[in-house]
Amino acid sequence: MTVFPAALEKLIDQFSRLPGIGQKSATRMALFVLRDSNDLAERLAGSLLEVKKQIKFCSTCFNFTDHDPCRICRDPERANGVLCVVEGPGDQLALETSRAFRGRYHILQGVLSPLDGVGPGQLKIGELLSRIDQEEIREIVLATNPTTEGEATASYLAKLISNKKPTIKISRIAMGVPMGGDLKYMDRMTLEHALRTHIPVTP
Amino acid sequence: MTVFPAALEKLIDQFSRLPGIGQKSATRMALFVLRDSNDLAERLAGSLLEVKKQIKFCSTCFNFTDHDPCRICRDPERANGVLCVVEGPGDQLALETSRAFRGRYHILQGVLSPLDGVGPGQLKIGELLSRIDQEEIREIVLATNPTTEGEATASYLAKLISNKKPTIKISRIAMGVPMGGDLKYMDRMTLEHALRTHIPVTP
Numbered sequence: 518m519t520v521f522p523a524a525l526e527k528l529i530d531q532f533s534r535l536p537g538i539g540q541k542s543a544t545r546m547a548l549f550v551l552r553d554s555n556d557l558a559e560r561l562a563g564s565l566l567e568v569k570k571q572i573k574f575c576s577t578c579f580n581f582t583d584h585d586p587c588r589i590c591r592d593p594e595r596a597n598g599v600l601c602v603v604e605g606p607g608d609q610l611a612l613e614t615s616r617a618f619r620g621r622y623h624i625l626q627g628v629l630s631p632l633d634g635v636g637p638g639q640l641k642i643g644e645l646l647s648r649i650d651q652e653e654i655r656e657i658v659l660a661t662n663p664t665t666e667g668e669a670t671a672s673y674l675a676k677l678i679s680n681k682k683p684t685i686k687i688s689r690i691a692m693g694v695p696m697g698g699d700l701k702y703m704d705r706m707t708l709e710h711a712l713r714t715h716i717p718v719t720p
Numbered sequence: 721m722t723v724f725p726a727a728l729e730k731l732i733d734q735f736s737r738l739p740g741i742g743q744k745s746a747t748r749m750a751l752f753v754l755r756d757s758n759d760l761a762e763r764l765a766g767s768l769l770e771v772k773k774q775i776k777f778c779s780t781c782f783n784f785t786d787h788d789p790c791r792i793c794r795d796p797e798r799a800n801g802v803l804c805v806v807e808g809p810g811d812q813l814a815l816e817t818s819r820a821f822r823g824r825y826h827i828l829q830g831v832l833s834p835l836d837g838v839g840p841g842q843l844k845i846g847e848l849l850s851r852i853d854q855e856e857i858r859e860i861v862l863a864t865n866p867t868t869e870g871e872a873t874a875s876y877l878a879k880l881i882s883n884k885k886p887t888i889k890i891s892r893i894a895m896g897v898p899m900g901g902d903l904k905y906m907d908r909m910t911l912e913h914a915l916r917t918h919i920p921v922t923p
Contacts, residue, residue, distance in 0.1 A: 518815045521809070522773040522786035528767040534760055535749045546738045548810055550768065551775060551784060556774045557737055564731040565753065570760045572754060580753060583725035589748035606724070607751055613723045614786040 525551070525640040551706065577648070579624040579641045581606050589613075589622060596620045602645065602674065604628050604662060612660060620658075628666040629673060642674070649682055651661040664691045727756070728823045780851070782827040784809050792825060794815075799823045801858040805848065807831050807865060807876065815863060823861075831869040832876060845877070852885055859889040866895045873920065 521529070525547060532543035550558045574580070575587035582588070589595060599620030603609045610624050625640045637643075648654065659674055661667035675687050693711035694703055703711075722734070728750060733748035753761045777783070778790035784789070792798060803822030806812045812825050828843045840846075851857065862877055864870035878890050896914035897906055906914075 520792075520813050522775055522784060522790075524767070524771045524786055525784060528764075528771045531760070531767045534754060534764075535743060536752045539750065542740060544810065544813070545740065545841040547771070548784075548808070549739045551771060557734070558768040561731075561734040562768040564727070564734045565761040565765040565768075568727045568731045568750070568754060572725055581728060581751075583727055588725075605751070607747065610723050610747070714854075 520561070531695075534684050540619055544718065572672045578622045579644065580609055580622060581625055594619075599658070600645075600648070600656070601622060601658045604667065606672075608662070618658070622658075623710050625670070626660070628661060628664075629670045630666045642677070645674070646677070646681060649678065649685065654682075654685055656688065658688050660690045735832075747870070781825045782829055782847065783812055783825060788843045798821075801856050802808070802861070803848075803857055803859070804861045804863050806863045807870065807873075811863065811865070828864070828873070831867075832862060832873045840876070843873075845880070848877070849880070849884060852881065852888065857885075857888055859891065861891050861893060864895045 528547045528550070529540070529543045530633060532538055532546050533540055535543075535713070550561070565658065571583045572581050573583070573585060575582040575585055575590055577586045577590040580587050580589070600623050600698050601609075601612065601618055601620060602623045602625060603612065604625055606624060607664050609624060612618055612622075625642065625645075627635055627640050628638065629635060629640070657674075659671040661670045661674075671689055675689075678687055680684055685687060691714065693714065694700060694705070694707060700708065731750045731753070732743070732746045735741055736743055736744075736751050738805060741749070755763070771901055774786045775784050776786070776788060778785040778788055779794040780789045783792070790803065800821050803826050804812075804821055804823060805826045805828060806815065807828055808828060812827055813826075815821055826844065826848050828845065828848075830838055830842070830843050832838060832840065836901065837867050860877075860881060862874040862876045865879075874892055877894075881888055881890055887899060895910070896919065897910060903911065
């Protein structure tokens with residue numbers, strides 16, 4: 518792969534460090550950027566530098582923000598006292614686009630994963646407990662992903678929170694067959710969970 | 721999608737202009753860049769600007785290069801007189817990694833595509849004809865892609881070149897079943913072509 522000039526090879530190498538981008542996609546992207554006449558290279562470079570300069574963590578919920586506290590934390594229309602705990606900003610974005618939750622968020626910035634060396638100290642768990650001390654939290658919805666690590670993190674947090682303040686109502690987002698899904702193609706674990714946590718239907 | 725701060729949204733928008741990158745991949749890439757602690761953002765931005773500054777077209781073969789003429793055009797070990805005509809730098813890279821061709825290249829920078837407004841004037845066809853005038857070209861291998869546009873471009877070039885200098889040997893890369901392919905899953909057109917252009921086997 519030493520056919521291209523060094524600067525181009527370097528750009529391909531940088532692109533291939535992005536998640537989900539292999540050598541071929543990176544090459545395609547680099548050649549596209551080179552051929553592009555709309556200054557995509559300059560604008561992308563500018564955005565990259567700007568984002569690193571402007572975006573910080575919200576000191577309350579630990580989401581990315583350009584203004585501390587972030588837009589959701591300072592929104593007077595949102596319900597105080599109800600916290601949704603998620604792994605990362607991408608999860609929060611997904612929940613937010615569903616428009617089903619009108620409370621506040623807390624972003625853990627990861628999940629417990631002992632094999633990768635991520636313990637409670639690496640996550641924003643201490644900060645969550647301080648919020649429980651300082652704010653009037655009535656309810657916490659644990660919305661970590663239904664993976665091994667996400668489940669472990671959720672049950673760790675549930676124990677921690679109920680020990681600290683047993684009056685807080687702790688819940689977990691529902692897990693089951695996704696809308697539009699097909700029972701035939703669902704895995705056994707999902708079906709088992711969906712059957713065990715079935716909810717009554719009001720006629 | 722107005723959950724993220726403006727600078728982050730802008731970066732996602734820029735990423736999603738790259739080929740093969742949708743909104744979800746762009747979001748994933750932007751969040752990854754933000755979280756990355758190895759200055760990926762700065763390095764990627766630097767590479768993007770550098771590539772636009774350093775990389776130019778080779779004035780002989782019209783490939784991307786940081787030094788004119790490019791490495792292949794000035795390589796004394798490569799055969800003069802044999803030109804391989806390809807659509808773009810990506811195609812040249814693919815052929816070059818096969819190490820099967822030791823002549824020189826000519827990059828058209830596109831294919832004839834009347835529906836997209838690409839005529840002979842938009843491609844480096846005039847430049848190819850000047851090379852035929854100036855260099856001692858014995859053979860031209862037409863290696864445009866086996867698509868409608870690539871085929872049309874190849875036959876247009878074949879006619880043009882043989883009219884200009886009938887002594888030049890013009891050939892087309894072989895089209896057929898790819899190595900490791902399975903006849904069962906090949907399309908009819910490929911099989912038809914592979915049967916029509918079968919080559920004798922020496923026992």
